[in-house]
Amino acid sequence: VEGKFLIPIGNAYPFLNLMAIVISSWMLVWQAALAQTRLDALAARRGVEPTDWEGWARFLAENPDASFYSGKITTAKFYLNHVLPEADAIAKAIRSEDMSIMEMAESSFAP
Numbered sequence: 477v478e479g480k481f482l483i484p485i486g487n488a489y490p491f492l493n494l495m496a497i498v499i500s501s502w503m504l505v506w507q508a509a510l511a512q513t514r515l516d517a518l519a520a521r522r523g524v525e526p527t528d529w530e531g532w533a534r535f536l537a538e539n540p541d542a543s544f545y546s547g548k549i550t551t552a553k554f555y556l557n558h559v560l561p562e563a564d565a566i567a568k569a570i571r572s573e574d575m576s577i578m579e580m581a582e583s584s585f586a587p
Contacts (some may be wrong), residue, residue, distance in 0.1 A: 486577050487570045494566040501560045508552035511545035518542045 484491070519526070519542070524535040536543045 480573075482575060482578060483573050486575050490566050490570050494563055494570065497559060497563045497566070501556060501563075504548075504552040504555050508549045511548035515542055515545035515549070518545070 518539060519532075519535065522535060522539070524531050526532050536546055
């Protein structure tokens with residue numbers, strides 16, 4: 477179809493945003509998995525269970541490494557729950573193949 481070659485150009489910005497969200501999600505999940513392994517090992521060494529709320533809070537407050545790993549996991553959860561869903565909307569917009577941007581006359585760019 478004539479003009480279809482412009483679709484990637486017209487969607488460059490949304491595509492870059494989509495990739496940023498997806499790749500950031502992947503990186504955060506990867507980091508969280510490593511952090512979970514290390515946090516579990518630290519907790520096992522200290523004999524702390526995550527179900528013991530008071531003990532767990534004390535464990536995190538007294539152990540900077542454990543607190544760091546916990547923060548990595550929490551950050552990944554937040555990002556996956558609040559930012560990653562935006563990727564679906566961006567992908568839907570790209571798939572719409574809307575090229576209304578091409579309807580703007582050249583004279584509209586400058587007086």
